[in-house]
Amino acid sequence: MPTPRSVRNRFVDAPGSVGERLRTARWERFRRCFPRIESMRVVDLGGTASMWLRAPLRPKHVHLINLEPHPAELPDWITAENADVTDPAVRAGLGEYDLVFSNSTIEHVGGHSQRQRFVTAVEELAPHHWIQTPYRYFPVEPHFLAPGFQFLPLAARARLVRHWPLTHSRPGTAEEGLNAVLNIELLTRAEMRYLFPRSVLTSERVAGLTKSLIAVRTQA
Structure with missing residues (x-):
């Protein structure tokens, strides 16, 4: 019988999974927006080295900014630091x-x-810039792979996340469960338009439904 982790992997991470196909299509769209990416210096806010090492393209240089630790060994075209970019x-x-x-x-x-x-x-x-975020009104919450999860009351989400089998890292305590759901605030189209009024807002779709929003600026 498949385990919850194997089921999640089948949908999100495994070769040929829905997640992998979406990531491939996203990279192709990204290259179309930035055809000279190989000559560009990129700063990635919240990204990881593993994502760029798996990517089908390579910028001239990538600098990662993340609160999470980075690998000790990185190729010469990737640098990284632990920092909060919202700090002026x-x-x-x-x-x-x-x-x-x-x-x-x-x-x-x-x-x-x-x-x-x-x-x-x-x-x-x-x-x-290229700023992607999951769309609030897609029927499946992408972090927990739970249908309608984002529309439940906060207390119900905090309880469910401790037991839902497809959660990536299941919280062990009630406090950890509450923290896990409070750390995610999915955005709407109106919010993204408000935050990026001079950008082009595009949609990434699955089965005709908007799964993610991407704010793109290709012109200075």
Whole structure:
């Protein structure tokens, strides 16, 4: 009998999975938006080295900004630091890049004010950007693979996440469960348009339904 982890892997991570096919299509769209990506210096807000090492393209340089630890050994075209880009002091010390890239991060930064600080960083760090986030009204919550999860009351989500079999890392306590769900605030189309008024907002679709939103700026 398949385990919950194997079921999640089948849908999200495994070769040929729905998640893998979506990631491949997303990279193809990204390359069409930025055909000179191999010559661009990219700052990735919230990204990981493993994602870029698996990517079917390679920018000239990628600098990762993340609160989570990075691998000790990285190729010479990737650098990384642990930092909070919504902190103005951190942002001021980063310099300038050609492109800001961010994949499924803005929904984790913590409230509207923090999202505005995140957008300020995006605007200041580079003339171009690609900011992707899961769409709130897609019927399956993408972090927990739970249908309708994001529409439940907070207390119900905090309880469910401790028992739902497809959760990536199941919380062990009630406090951890509450923390897990409070750390995710899925965005709507209206919110993304408000945050990125000068960007083109595109949709990533599954079975005709919008799964993710991507704010793209290809012109300075």
